[in-house]
Amino acid sequence: MFRTLRRLRERGVIGLNGRNLDYISRYNARQLYPLVDDKYLTKQLALRAGVAVPELYAMVEIQRQALDIPRLTEGKRGFAVKPSMGSGGEGVIIITGPAKDGFRRSNGEIISREDLNYHISRILAGVYSLGGQPDKALVEYRVDPSPVLADVSYLGVPDIRIIVFLGVPVMSMARLPTRSSQGRANLHQGAIGVGIDIATGATLSGVWRNEIIFEHPDMGCPIVGINIPDWDQLLLLASRCFDLTGLGYQGVDIVLDKQKGPLLLELNARPGLAIQIANNYGLLPRLKMVECEATALKTAEERVDFAKQKFGVPIPAVPGTAIVN
Amino acid sequence: MKRFHLVLLTLVLFAAGLGLFAYKVYWLHFPTRPDQQEGRWVVEAHLAFSAKNQPVKAVLRIPSGNENFLLTDENFISRGFGLTTKIEDGNREAVWTKRSAVGPQGLYYRAVVRKGGVEEWGGKSEKPKTEEELAGVRREALTSLVTEARQRSADTETFVAAVIDLLTTRAPSSNIRLLLGRNPDALKKAQVAAQTLVEAGYKARVVHGVYLTNPGRNVPWVHRLQVLENNVWTTYDIKNGSRVSGDDFLPWWHGDAPMAEIKGGNRMRATVSVDHYQEEAMGGASEYAMRVAPGLVEFSLFSLPVETQRVYRIILLVPLGAFIVVLLRNCIGVTTFGTFMPVLVALAFRETELLWGLVFFTLLISLGLLARFYLENLKLLLVPRLSSVLTIVVLLMAVMSVMAHKLDMERGMSLALFPLVIMTMTIEHMSLVWDERGAFEALKQGAGTLMAAALVYSVIRQPLLQHLAFVFPELLLVVLALTILLGRYRGYRLLELRRFRALIKDKP
Numbered sequence: 100m101f102r103t104l105r106r107l108r109e110r111g112v113i114g115l116n117g118r119n120l121d122y123i124s125r126y127n128a129r130q131l132y133p134l135v136d137d138k139y140l141t142k143q144l145a146l147r148a149g150v151a152v153p154e155l156y157a158m159v160e161i162q163r164q165a166l167d168i169p170r171l172t173e174g175k176r177g178f179a180v181k182p183s184m185g186s187g188g189e190g191v192i193i194i195t196g197p198a199k200d201g202f203r204r205s206n207g208e209i210i211s212r213e214d215l216n217y218h219i220s221r222i223l224a225g226v227y228s229l230g231g232q233p234d235k236a237l238v239e240y241r242v243d244p245s246p247v248l249a250d251v252s253y254l255g256v257p258d259i260r261i262i263v264f265l266g267v268p269v270m271s272m273a274r275l276p277t278r279s280s281q282g283r284a285n286l287h288q289g290a291i292g293v294g295i296d297i298a299t300g301a302t303l304s305g306v307w308r309n310e311i312i313f314e315h316p317d318m319g320c321p322i323v324g325i326n327i328p329d330w331d332q333l334l335l336l337a338s339r340c341f342d343l344t345g346l347g348y349q350g351v352d353i354v355l356d357k358q359k360g361p362l363l364l365e366l367n368a369r370p371g372l373a374i375q376i377a378n379n380y381g382l383l384p385r386l387k388m389v390e391c392e393a394t395a396l397k398t399a400e401e402r403v404d405f406a407k408q409k410f411g412v413p414i415p416a417v418p419g420t421a422i423v424n
Numbered sequence: 425m426k427r428f429h430l431v432l433l434t435l436v437l438f439a440a441g442l443g444l445f446a447y448k449v450y451w452l453h454f455p456t457r458p459d460q461q462e463g464r465w466v467v468e469a470h471l472a473f474s475a476k477n478q479p480v481k482a483v484l485r486i487p488s489g490n491e492n493f494l495l496t497d498e499n500f501i502s503r504g505f506g507l508t509t510k511i512e513d514g515n516r517e518a519v520w521t522k523r524s525a526v527g528p529q530g531l532y533y534r535a536v537v538r539k540g541g542v543e544e545w546g547g548k549s550e551k552p553k554t555e556e557e558l559a560g561v562r563r564e565a566l567t568s569l570v571t572e573a574r575q576r577s578a579d580t581e582t583f584v585a586a587v588i589d590l591l592t593t594r595a596p597s598s599n600i601r602l603l604l605g606r607n608p609d610a611l612k613k614a615q616v617a618a619q620t621l622v623e624a625g626y627k628a629r630v631v632h633g634v635y636l637t638n639p640g641r642n643v644p645w646v647h648r649l650q651v652l653e654n655n656v657w658t659t660y661d662i663k664n665g666s667r668v669s670g671d672d673f674l675p676w677w678h679g680d681a682p683m684a685e686i687k688g689g690n691r692m693r694a695t696v697s698v699d700h701y702q703e704e705a706m707g708g709a710s711e712y713a714m715r716v717a718p719g720l721v722e723f724s725l726f727s728l729p730v731e732t733q734r735v736y737r738i739i740l741l742v743p744l745g746a747f748i749v750v751l752l753r754n755c756i757g758v759t760t761f762g763t764f765m766p767v768l769v770a771l772a773f774r775e776t777e778l779l780w781g782l783v784f785f786t787l788l789i790s791l792g793l794l795a796r797f798y799l800e801n802l803k804l805l806l807v808p809r810l811s812s813v814l815t816i817v818v819l820l821m822a823v824m825s826v827m828a829h830k831l832d833m834e835r836g837m838s839l840a841l842f843p844l845v846i847m848t849m850t851i852e853h854m855s856l857v858w859d860e861r862g863a864f865e866a867l868k869q870g871a872g873t874l875m876a877a878a879l880v881y882s883v884i885r886q887p888l889l890q891h892l893a894f895v896f897p898e899l900l901l902v903v904l905a906l907t908i909l910l911g912r913y914r915g916y917r918l919l920e921l922r923r924f925r926a927l928i929k930d931k932p
Contacts, residue, residue: 103921106928114916116754121914217803224806226856288861311926376926 111381118348118372122386126265126347127368134344135366139183139235144343145363150336152363153179153240153354160235165219168238169197169212177205177241180219182227184234186367188285190227192218193241193256206254206282242362245355247328248273253317255282258354259295259333259361262370262382265348265393266341267402268334269385269410271295272377273302273327278317286373291315293322294378298411300330306376313417323417333361334406338399340366378412385410430912434905441901448896452713452720458891465537465636466699467674473689475525480505480688482520485677486533487633492670493537496711501532515677529689537636537674538711565599570624580626580653581667587620588613588649588665614647614662615680627652631659632683633675639698645683646673725894733894738771740893740900741884745770747903748880750910757917758872761853766876768843773881781881782874784824789870791820792851793858800855814848 113122134140145152156178157164157171172178177195185191192215193205201211210218219236221227228234248257255276262270272292276282279289286292291312294303302325305312313323327333337351340363350370353361375382388409396402448454455462471484486509489495500507505520520531573590577583591600591613603616614630621628628651634643648668649660661668676696677683684694714721721727725736745767752758752766760766773781795816799809821844850873858866883889892899916924 100921103925103928104916107916107921107924110927112916112924112927114914114920115757116917117914120912214803220805226806287865306926309923309926311929376924379927381927 107381111383111385112375113372113382113386115372117383122264122348123369127349128345131344131346132368135346135349135368136186137184138181138237138365141344141363141366142237145340148339148343150339150343150363151359151361153242153356155237155239157238158183158235159219159223159238162216162220162223165216165236168215172238175240176243178238179241180215180222181237181239182222182234183237184225184228184232185222186227188283188288190218190222191283193282195241242354242364243357245328245357247325248275248355251275251315251318251320251322251325253277253280253282253315255280255284255290256354258284258352258364259327260292260370260374261334261337261351261353262374263337263341263349263351264386264389266338266399267389267393267396268297268337268406269389270374270378270380270382271297271337272305272374273325275305275315275322277307277315286371291322292373292377293325294374294380295327296412296414297334298407300327300333301325301414302327303412304377304379304415304417306373309373309376311376311379313415321417324414328355329360331403334403335399336361336363338402342399379415380412430908434909437901437905437908441898441905444898445896448713448720448898452709452716454709454713454895456892458887462538462702464701465639465674466701467535467537467634467636468697468699469533469683469694470697471531471533471684471686471692471694473529473686473692475522475527475529475689477524477526478688480520480522480525480529481686482529482531482689483685484518484520484531484533484694485681485683486516486518487535487537487674487676488516489537490670490675493539493674494712494715495535495537497534497536499532499534501534502530505531513679513681515679515681525688561602565602566620566623568599569603569620573620574624580651583624584617584621584649584651584660585665587617588660588662591617591620592663592665610662611645611647614649617649617662621649621651629657629678630680631657631675631678633673634696634698635672636674636698636700637672639700641697642695643698645676645696648673648675650678725897737890737894738774740897741890742767742771743900743903743907744889744893745880745884747907748883749876750907752876752879754910754913755917757919758876759869760873760876761850761869762846762873765846765850766873766880768846769873769877770880770884772843773877774885778878778881782878785874785877787824788817788820788847789851789854792817792847793855796851796855810848810852813851814844817844817847817851 134144139155139158142152142155156175157168159165159168168178172194177193180192180194182190192210194202194210194215195205196203198209201209201213202215204210222234222236225233242256244252244256248259251257252275257273257275259271259273261268272294274284274286275291275293276284277289277291281288284290286306289308291305291307293305295301296303302323305322307316314321333353336353340349340351341347344366346366346368348368348370350367352364352367354364356362372382392405393402396405449456467487469484469486471482473482482505486498487493487495500509500518500520502520504525505522508519508521510517510519518533569587569590573583573586576586576589590596591604593600596604603619604612608616611630611632618628618630628649631648631650632645633648635646647662649662650657651660652658659668659670659673660666684692686692710721710724710726725733728736746764749760749764749766753760753763769781769785772785775781776784792813796809796813799812804812854866854870857869
């Protein structure tokens with residue numbers, strides 16, 4: 100046990116206590132939390148700053164407004180219903196299009212209008228919000244995921260999580276839905292996290308249920324060495340989110356849309372730590388490096404350059420295979 | 425700076441908590457163990473006499489306590505007599521008076537005596553009474569006794585020893601025979617010894633008391649010689665002239681006066697009985713503290729009504745439970761429903777005891793969950809659904825109580841003390857986790873909650889901890905200091921070592 104402790108410390112792995120004390124409570128001012136806890140506010144901020152987000156079709160604040168959803172989403176290629184203050188992907192329903200007496204969900208089921216209304220009423224009552232406070236439901240553009248990651252995902256929408264510390268992207272991973280995550284991209288629900296090299300945007304090894312993996316558990320396709328398109332643009336988008344909210348330590352969730360490119364999905368003031376396993380690398384050395392240098396880095400471009408210079412890692416060798424160049 | 429501040433704060437808390445604790449333990453003798461017992465004695469003086477149908481005045485000398493003994497709960501029992509107490513010649517006296525009385529009368533004085541007294545009530549400042557002038561040969565005899573004892577001694581102690589030795593020797597000289605008279609008893613010897621010492625310029629007196637070591641009815645009086653040395657009365661045994669400690673000797677009165685005097689009555693009989701019993705140490709300690717540091721007792725939890733005290737016996741353990749939750753969550757990494765839910769469940773376990781508590785909790789939550797899943801189908805709004813679950817939980821509890829009663833399980837009755845609303849919220853929370861993260865996660869958190877509750881319960885039911893928390897609430901400052909220190913713990917949680925174990929393998 101003490102050996103484990105020592106190894107983890109050597110590798111600069113940060114635990115929940117350390118993250119909460121040294122980063123979240125120190126760099127994330129509490130009054131800024133609503134900006135990220137409420138996705139509607141985040142969206143407004145992003146739009147003002149020119150950061151691309153999924154288009155909002157409707158915001159339901161009182162139950163009656165739910166009746167307008169069919170009219171507002173007519174002609175769109177489906178939509179997503181989300182609690183504005185939800186966390187961990189809970190309470191999100193993806194609709195791919197209308198069906199007889201209702202809508203078709205992304206998992207193929209039909210949901211009746213009545214059931215969708217009930218779901219929205221649950222959202223409004225605060226079932227999915229932090230602390231159970233009354234919430235709003237967002238009806239927005241259904242992302243059409245870019246095939247780069249969608250090809251290695253089992254249904255659902257894969258996204259990219261970038262940890263941004265004082266505006267510098269320090270670590271990143273792609274989150275791929277699996278059969279067991281039921282199309283959701285959250286690690287604790289069973290999705291895979293695949294580390295991404297900050298310097299190049301190429302995927303590294305992955306983590307699934309706290310184990311390091313190299314292939315998708317459902318599909319068997321390799322997950323190492325996939326190049327994320329528009330990587331620099333993604334890093335810049337993530338870096339700008341610091342200016343957007345002022346939160347020093349945040350997780351930026353970005354989705355790659357086939358047509359619209361990278362879209363900011365949501366921000367997280369308490370991003371998880373599994374990203375360290377996905378990258379097979381501890382966060383602490385990078386965070387400390389940024390802590391020393393951050394004041395010298397003024398613009399998002401400078402910060403991205405700094406990250407690309409410092410945080411590059413070689414693509415890991417997959418056990419049992421030879422790397423074909 | 426912040427670090428310094430924190431260290432300083434915790435040090436202050438530690439020092440305050442432990443300092444007050446040490447003060448109460450070492451100076452005020454507060455018991456540190458709940459079952460600590462303490463010896464107590466009840467001394468009772470009974471004054472019986474026959475009244476002669478005329479004004480009656482009875483004087484009974486009563487003890488005042490000294491540095492070894494504390495008198496508590498003094499009672500004076502008499503029928504129809506007026507009572508005053510006063511201090512006369514350094515003795516406490518109870519004076520009973522009545523305009524007229526006929527026939528046998530009984531007057532009682534009763535007191536509880538415990539070890540660890542304070543200064544004598546009227547003792548030290550009092551000057552020993554000078555003996556009445558002695559005349560003629562008696563005086564000559566006394567002077568020669570003093571001279572002889574002086575020759576055989578070097579200091580006060582040996583002088584006293586020499587006097588007593590001369591007085592108690594088998595073949596006393598004619599001088600001494602003159603002083604003691606025929607067949608002298610211990611009292612006479614003590615009185616003559618005191619006279620001799622006064623003649624020699626010392627302050628001396630005879631003290632009369634009882635041994636507490638042999639309880640019984642009508643215990644014999646023991647007479648001892650006391651000499652003032654360096655403003656402290658030192659006691660000498662009249663039999664062998666040695667100094668004695670006053671550990672088990674309760675002085676009753678001193679001087680030549682008898683224990684009781686009566687006017688307007690005859691056939692007087694005064695007896696003393698001693699009874700011994702054990703009492704909870706806490707009672708005595710607080711009585712003592714009342715004398716030494718009245719403010720401390722006045723503003724302690726003991727000043728509260730007993731009902732409130734009972735509540736605080738429980739409440740004061742809550743911080744300890746919370747501290748355990750902190751350990752479990754931040755150092756081990758156990759996930760529970762709600763932050764302090766385990767503490768509340770543990771408090772409920774107090775009424776049902778652990779095994780039944782676990783059974784009832786599990787049953788209630790499982791049945792509640794079933795109801796909750798059924799309600800899910802009805803698609804209710806949040807608050808009505810919560811209220812429905814609450815109603816169902818109440819009904820389930822009632823049914824379980826009745827069933828337990830019919831099956832002669834006493835424990836079922838106390839089920840009613842389970843925190844209702846907490847149960848309802850747990851059911852709701854658990855069903856949400858069940859929906860969102862799957863049955864495994866929900867059961868894991870449920871098990872974590874139960875485990876934490878069981879642990880908290882087994883800690884807070886320790887009688888020692890209950891006692892310590894109630895008698896020494898300042899120890900909670902130490903718990904607070906530890907909690908604050910843990911609040912700055914940035915190391916790994918135990919379960920994180922498992923979570924991150926994939927990272928300890930060397931890089932490929």
